[in-house]
Amino acid sequence: MDKEISKKIFLKNKILTPKYIKYYYNKKNKNIISLINNKLKFPVVIKPINEGSSVNVYICTKKNLIKNLNKLSIYNEILIEQFIPGREIQVAIMGNIKLGAIELKPKRKFYDYKAKYSVKAKTKHIIPVDLERKKMEEVLNTSLKVHKLIGCKGVTRSDFKFYKNKFYLLEINTQPGMTKLSLVPEIANFRGINFANLIEWILKDASKNR
Numbered sequence: 392m393d394k395e396i397s398k399k400i401f402l403k404n405k406i407l408t409p410k411y412i413k414y415y416y417n418k419k420n421k422n423i424i425s426l427i428n429n430k431l432k433f434p435v436v437i438k439p440i441n442e443g444s445s446v447n448v449y450i451c452t453k454k455n456l457i458k459n460l461n462k463l464s465i466y467n468e469i470l471i472e473q474f475i476p477g478r479e480i481q482v483a484i485m486g487n488i489k490l491g492a493i494e495l496k497p498k499r500k501f502y503d504y505k506a507k508y509s510v511k512a513k514t515k516h517i518i519p520v521d522l523e524r525k526k527m528e529e530v531l532n533t534s535l536k537v538h539k540l541i542g543c544k545g546v547t548r549s550d551f552k553f554y555k556n557k558f559y560l561l562e563i564n565t566q567p568g569m570t571k572l573s574l575v576p577e578i579a580n581f582r583g584i585n586f587a588n589l590i591e592w593i594l595k596d597a598s599k600n601r
């Protein structure tokens with residue numbers, strides 16, 4: 392629900408996450424390009440601090456940065472993040488269980504709103520993910536660790552980029568999507584848990600006295 396606080400917790404606990412700069416739209420940081428040049432490299436990704444579904448996420452070059460930032464004028468707090476190329480891998484956690492991972496291969500420029508929700512966008516969902524056993528363990532363990540660090544209960548989904556053999560955690564979703572194309576239900580299904588059973592588990596788990 393707050394991508395920046397989450398990133399601070401990731402960093403404090405030595406979990407790799409893309410470098411970033413905080414941008415306040417209302418203050419219109421005038422020397423933003425030089426700030427970026429000092430800390431990051433173009434392309435960068437801009438995103439609201441508390442959105443989801445890739446809404447208002449843009450990959451920006453030096454040339455189109457300001458134009459894209461202006462599209463985020465309704466938000467005050469914006470993250471400007473280092474763009475990480477490479478593979479997109481997401482992991483589901485269910486209680487204390489490392490449920491599994493899935494890889495997304497969008498046909499579009501990135502895993503944007505259409506790539507997430509439109510069948511026509513033909514994003515490839517790859518499960519099981521082709522990863523060395525050690526790497527698979529690493530990403531599953533990081534996801535469980537972060538689920539606990541943030542203090543999550545129930546089901547979460549962590550979004551990673553995998554580049555040069557390193558996982559970069561973008562965010563942890565505390566209310567992961569449950570649509571037909573959503574990833575937690577697909578990962579659960581792969582593990583033999585159908586949608587009805589998944590929902591039943593979530594409801595029972597949420598009703599527990601803790």
Ligand SMILES: Nc1ncnc2c1ncn2[C@@H]1O[C@H](COP(=O)(O)OP(=O)(O)O)[C@@H](O)[C@H]1O
Binds near residue numbers: 501
């Ligand atoms: N730093 C980044 N480098 C490369 N791609 C990114 C980066 N940040 C976001 N993306 C792309 O945008 C998508 C949405 O970003 P994310 O931070 O997960 O926000 P949302 O809450 O909207 O899902 C990611 O799944 C990924 O495809």
Ligand SMILES: [Mg+2]
Binds near residue numbers: 444550
């Ligand atoms: Mg995401």
